Amino acid sequence: MGALFEKGTLMHRLLEPDGAAATIFEIDYDRLFADGKRVLLYDLDNTLGVGKPDRLTPRVEELLQELSSKGFRIGILSNRRWKIDAIVSSLSGRFPLHLRAGKPARRGFRGMLSDLGADPREAVMIGDRRLTDVLGARRSGIHSILVEKMRADPGDGPRSSGTTSTSR
């Protein structure tokens, strides 16, 4: 890291998120709503899943549904270059997914906000990378929350509730 990223420089400030959380599950969404936020933009890889997920797990789906019924509009903004059929079909249009978003360029953020009919001031970007998610959000006037790389999604394991292999 050279002088560019030293504390106090413009670049350092642009890489500093407005908030941080361990995972998407630990974010205080009620607080964001109370602060007037109505749009949640999520990064995909390492944020909504482990690594480069090819689908959303039930627990992540459940969270997004819950937030959606609370009144948030949701969009997924990814720099991935290829289409992920399984995710696209599992989302089935419920949440817009923009690939090749080109973060940290402002274009992708603007495009998603325009699709959602939203203003930057009511939006929050949630992602695991400072150089794309945080920087792009800050340059676009969007509140940013940095999460750690998702390591394991509890909803990703075999179902444990009530189903046993002996019941047949």
Ligand SMILES: [Mg+2]
């Ligand atoms: Mg990511």
